[in-house]
Amino acid sequence: MMEKYDVIIIGAGPGGMTSALYASRANLSVMMIDRGIYGGQMNNTAEIENYPGFKSILGPDLAKEMYESSTNFGAKYEYGTVESIEDKGDSKIVNTDQGSYEAGAVIIGTGSQYRKLGVPGEDEYGGRGVSYCAVCDGAFFKNREVVVVGGGDSAISEALYLAGLASKVTVIHRRDQLRAQKVIQDRAFANDKIEFVWDTNVTEVVGDNMKVTGVKTINNKTNEEGEIAASGVFIYVGNNPMTEPFSNLNITDEKGWIKTNERMETSVKGIFAIGDVREKELRQVTTAVGDGGIAGQNAFEYVSSLH
Known part of the structure; x- marks a missing residue:
């Protein structure tokens, strides 16, 4: 017999955990599925200073607090990699590498993954100096020189974190000004x-x-080539949505981001999407939490309409 739930949430980041809290508190049976530890990219963030209620909190600590809240009303948490969703009308089948599950509604919160530069040596030196996570790998470069590639919030926040460990941090940016928030700049x-x-x-x-x-570098205005010595290269040049398992549902735009309305509904009834996987402007813990609350409540209303 296939296990059946009112709501299955794919991804246990801040959005997924908030959806689990709202849906389970409404007395629905809820399961979160994630291929890794709860918290998503919060686990790769040294310090979070823009989440209300905390002047400053470590990413993994906020993830733990959220997880305890999200499972407080009975939501289950399972490891697994989701391979596809089958739309059966009033029910959805979620296929994973650990088996299949049935649900009345599905909330997709799979997030995004770091975009690669796509240059020679990037893959070859992955784990041997190339990193996408300063919190994970920064300690390996204590008192050494490192490079950060990018100019957004993540790049500059991680450059600041690395500056507490490395002897020198060189930020390489393709533009002539940063995109990060002014306070971080x-x-x-x-x-x-x-x-x-x-x-x-x-x-x-x-x-x-x-x-x-x-x-190796090239100035995109003068075409002057150069080389910068470094023991570590930390790359923050954007993200790609993790939506490949849902390509059969036709719910994404041409870049793979899931399109939703303000109720977090996709074009398939009973399937919602939240957080960084959505087509949206601001990808932050706060916006993921907002999405999660809306999706959790609207999943409750949808499931209630099935009975």
């Missing part, structure tokens, strides 16, 4: 350990066959 500009290289792209990650030794 101001901190970075005031930090003596952080230098900026503007209007520049990384063309190759270089190494000695064992580990990274630096990056």
Whole structure:
């Protein structure tokens, strides 16, 4: 017999956990499925300073607090990688590598993953100097020189984190100004350990066959080529949505982001989407939590209409 739930939530990030809280508190049977530990990208964030109620909190600590709330009313949590969803009208079949489950409604909160530069050496030196997570790997580069590629909130926040460990942080950005919030920019500009290289792209990650030794660059205005020595390369150039398992449902735009209305409903009745996987402007813990609350409540209303 296939296990059946009122609501299955795919992904246990901040949005998924909030949906679980709202749906289970409404007395629905709820299961969250995630291929890793609860919390999503919060686990890769050193410090969160823009979540109400906390002046500053470590990402993994906020994830733990949310998880305890989300399971307080009976929501279950299971490991598994979702491979597809089958739309059967009033029921949905969620197929995973651990088996299949049935639900009245499904909430997709699979988030996004770090985009790669796509340059030579990036894959070759993955785990040997190339990283997408300063919190995970920064300690390996204590008192050494590192490069951060990118100019958004993530890039500059992680550059600040690395400045507390590394001897020097060089931020390489393809534009002539940052996209990060001004408060983060101001901190970075005031930090003596952080230098900026503007209007520049990384063309190759270089190494000695064992580990990274630096990056090759090109100035996109002058075409001048260069090389910057570094033991670590931290890449933050955007994200791609993790929506491949749902391609059969035709709920994404041309870039793979899921399209929803303000009720978090997709074009398929009974399937909702939340958080970073959505087509939206601001991808933050706060916006994911907002999405999750809306989806959890509207999933309750949808499931109630089936009976």
